[in-house]
Amino acid sequence: MSPPLARAGLYAGAFLGPFGAGITVAMLPELGASYGVSPGSASLSVTAYFLPFAAVMLFSGTLGERWGRRRTVVVGYAGYVLASLACVLAPTFPLFLVARALQGVANAFTTPLLLSALGAAAPRDRLGRALGWFGSLQAAGQTSAPLLGGIAAEADWRLAFGGVAVVAAALALIGIPADETADGARHERLATALRAALRPEVLRVGTAAALGWGCLTGLSFMVALRLEEGFALGAGPRGLVLTAAGVAGLLTARLVGGSVDRIGRRRSVLIGAAGGALVVVGVGTLPAVWTVALAWALGGVATQFLLVGVNALVLGSERNRSGAVSVVQSLRFGGGALSPVAFTPLYHADPVAGFLVPAALLAVAVPAVLPRHPSGSGTPRS
DSSP states (O other): OOHHHHHHHHHHGGGHHHHHHTTTTTOHHHHHHHHTOOHHHHTHHHHHHHHHHHHHHHHHHHHHHHHOHHHHHHHHHHHHHHHHHHHHHOOSHHHHHHHHHHHHHHHHTTHHHHHHHHHHHSOGGGHHHHHHHHHHHHHHHHHHHHHHHHHHHHHOTHHHHHHHHHHHHHHHHHOOOOOOSOHHHHHHHHHHHHHHHTOHHHHHHHHHHHHHHHTTGGGHHHHHHHHHHHHOOOHHHHHHHHHHHHHHHHHHHHHHHHHHHHHOHHHHHHHHHHHHHHHHHHHHHOSSHHHHHHHHHHHHHHHHHHHHHHHHHHHTOOSSHHHHHHHHHHHHHHHHHHHHHHHHHHHHHOHHHHHHHHHHIIIIIHHHHSOSSOTTSOOOOO
């Protein structure tokens, strides 16, 4: 594969994780009806993807460095194709959840290595801009997932997973740039990689990422439930509203990336958390569909500030970049995996409280856990 196309694959790979993870959020009623379970139970399809994704990512970045980034990423994409086809063919809901878990495992061997390769290639003073590009592709995946999922569910939700398999196959063919690190150096780093990645400041950044993702973007399933129960929207319109966040994130990701370089990484995370708290309150309380859609769109911008800031903090480290990225992304997606489990019962007990609690966590807990001066990550302005 030519180097320019492989470099394009580095950015295009950002698309797959949010795309595959979010493909079910707009089709929960249809998915549940197909397997004879409730929409609330169908939301476990989100958890089934994210939990193994998050757990395996604790060490997948370290192993990928040993095996070679490009080789590991291509094998991960191939596994994703097979798991997606298993989702199409699953005859029962438990088997469907197993196939979703396999999707998460496969994706765990792509996301942290893509970010690590990007961090190694980008100039330090332009890291935010590079992450903005990466974030724009993640937003594209986030945007198209509920839209395609909702549209597909109007006919047959399985069509969406066929599309996921096609995307993963294309990315496997494109690949990413070849590793520049010698095999010997990769083996030498493996012995201490995970221990170095688990240092306190990395865990605190990861906790902030978990709260930010789980309490903002991770609430898309609950937004879909509110749109159905509060406004009686069908699968297609639900997908269209959920797409608003991804479109806004896609359009603003590059600008946000440049802002992170100017205003500082930590400050960007705090801006995203505060803005996200306001968004979640609005989504849970506003009385009209168009106002909910507008609030959710603003959530896409807040998400970019959170994620680009977090990624810049951890990628600014010179100590075991891949391992640190892997740990932070594991915690981030772990927050997304726990979001349906934590907030669905609260939403069913009191729909408004279901949104106010995650908003409070964004506003209070993220600033509390975020390290003020992460060591080994440069000297970000705060």
